[in-house]
Amino acid sequence: MEGTLLNNRYRLVELVGSGGMAMVYKGVDTLLHRPVAIKVLREAYASDPAFLARFQREARAAAQLDHPNVVTVYDVGQDGEQHYIVMEYVDGEDLKTLVRREGQLGVDRAVDIAAQIAAGVGHAHKAGIIHCDIKPQNVLVTQEGVVKVTDFGIARALSESGMTDSEVVWGSPLYFSPEQAAGERPTPASDVYSIGVVLYEMLAGAPPFQAEKPAALALMHIREEPLPLSTRNPHVPPQLDWIVRKVLSKEPSARYRTAEQLALVLREYRGRGEQATGLYPLGPFWGGACCPRAHRHS
Numbered sequence: 001m002e003g004t005l006l007n008n009r010y011r012l013v014e015l016v017g018s019g020g021m022a023m024v025y026k027g028v029d030t031l032l033h034r035p036v037a038i039k040v041l042r043e044a045y046a047s048d049p050a051f052l053a054r055f056q057r058e059a060r061a062a063a064q065l066d067h068p069n070v071v072t073v074y075d076v077g078q079d080g081e082q083h084y085i086v087m088e089y090v091d092g093e094d095l096k097t098l099v100r101r102e103g104q105l106g107v108d109r110a111v112d113i114a115a116q117i118a119a120g121v122g123h124a125h126k127a128g129i130i131h132c133d134i135k136p137q138n139v140l141v142t143q144e145g146v147v148k149v150t151d152f153g154i155a156r157a158l159s160e161s162g163m164t165d166s167e168v169v170w171g172s173p174l175y176f177s178p179e180q181a182a183g184e185r186p187t188p189a190s191d192v193y194s195i196g197v198v199l200y201e202m203l204a205g206a207p208p209f210q211a212e213k214p215a216a217l218a219l220m221h222i223r224e225e226p227l228p229l230s231t232r233n234p235h236v237p238p239q240l241d242w243i244v245r246k247v248l249s250k251e252p253s254a255r256y257r258t259a260e261q262l263a264l265v266l267r268e269y270r271g272r273g274e275q276a277t278g279l280y281p282l283g284p285f286w287g288g289a290c291c292p293r294a295h296r297h298s
Contacts, residue, residue, distance in 0.1 A: 001025070001040065006079040010038055010086055019151075021045060021055070026089060030076075035089040036074060046083050059085045062152040064127050069120030071140065071150040090148050095198070096136035102235055103205045107240065108270070110202035113139075115266035116147035117195050122260025123291075124152065125188045132186050134194035135175040136201065173217040174207050178250050181218035189252035192262050196247030203240075204232040208248065222250070243269060 002025070004012045009031050016037070017024035027038040045051035059076035062085075066072065075086040095113065099105065105113070117139055121131055131138075131152055140148040173181070177193035180186050201207045208226030211217045229236040229244055243265060249255050256262040 004082075005030070006038070006082060006084055007077055008076055008143075010036065010075075010084070012038060012040075021051065025061075025211045029086070037071075037089045039085045039087065041083040043081060046081055047142045052083065055085075058152060059213060061129050062087075064129065065124055065152070067120050067123040069116045069147055069149060070123060071148045087150070090140040090142060090150070092140050092142035092146075092148075094137050095139040095141055095147075095202075098141055099136060099202060099205070105202045107203065107235055107237065110199060110208040111240065111266055111270055112145070113141065113147050113202060114195060114199040115263050115270070116197065117149055118192075120147070120149040120259075120265035121191050121195065122258055122263050125191070125258045125260060128172055130186050130188060131191050131194075132180070133172055134176075134198060135172045136198055139198070157191075173214040173221075174209070176218075176221065177252070178222045178282050179252060182222040187252055188258045189255045191247075191254075192247055192257075195262060196244055197257060200226065200229065200244055200248065203229055203236050205243070206232075240269065 001024075002014060007013070009029060011028045011030055012025040013028060015023060016026050022039045022041050025038045025040065026034050028034070029036050041052070041055050043133050045055075056076070057071060062071075062073040063076070072088040074088065077084055077086070117134070121134065124131060129152065130172060131149070133151065134149070138149060138151045140150055142148070148181045173198045175194045177186065177190040180190055197207055209217055209220040209224065209244060211220060226248060229241045230238070246260065247255055255267060
């Protein structure tokens with residue numbers, strides 16, 4: 001399809017990604033003379049009303065979002081049998097590629113990336129949208145360190161409760177929440193858990209749970225506790241380990257309720273870390289009386 005011109009405006013230049021539902025091309029908007037990313041629904045699914053509806057819902061949901069940490073959707077259209085979404089082109093790499101290359105990231109860098117992910121997803125939560133599939137492959141990082149969350153492909157507006165498909169398990173087994181693993185309806189707290197898994201992976205160099213079969217991974221999310229980060233990376237401070245453990249709580253109500261709240265916690269942690277090393281979480285955003293007793297190291 002490279003070289004194809006969609007609706008006499010969007011030229012497909014190079015295939016840069018491929019998923020089960022769609023292919024992603026680097027392209028050019030020939031009207032505005034700017035680079036774009038173009039997601040094209042696979043032909044096998046374009047004739048399926050259910051898949052087509054899901055694709056169109058993705059476009060409508062993502063188009064509501066305007067935030068520096070979310071990939072912007074510019075346009076959605078159809079050219080013959082080709083259904084497509086035109087998005088902001090991000091000159092960078094996905095977080096999975098970065099972690100595979102570098103292994104464990106530095107604490108400050110990992111917290112900064114996680115805070116940006118949480119800020120973008122938190123903006124979506126305020127718009128009534130749950131991402132449902134947070135994973136490093138859906139996080140783009142520019143050379144300047146700006147983070148962009150992409151692929152709200154299975155995002156569901158909270159107001160569209162009638163669109164739930166009870167037979168679909170939403171999310172990726174390495175990163176989905178215990179409630180998603182159990183086939184329950186995701187909530188904003190489900191995204192918070194998935195961001196926690198991503199943060200754990202950045203700090204440990206690997207996700208908290210690993211298994212060959214999705215069913216085994218699902219049971220691990222539901223039943224098992226991850227190894228403490230301190231056993232996998234001794235550079236992780238106790239207060240950050242505490243935050244990650246809270247975010248990875250099995251019970252959604254034990255986590256931070258929204259990604260925006262998690263972003264505030266991570267920013268406050270980063271600010272306090274610059275002022276005093278060894279300070280345990282304090283204050284309303286950390287979880288109040290539920291958190292470990294504060295003390296300072298001499």
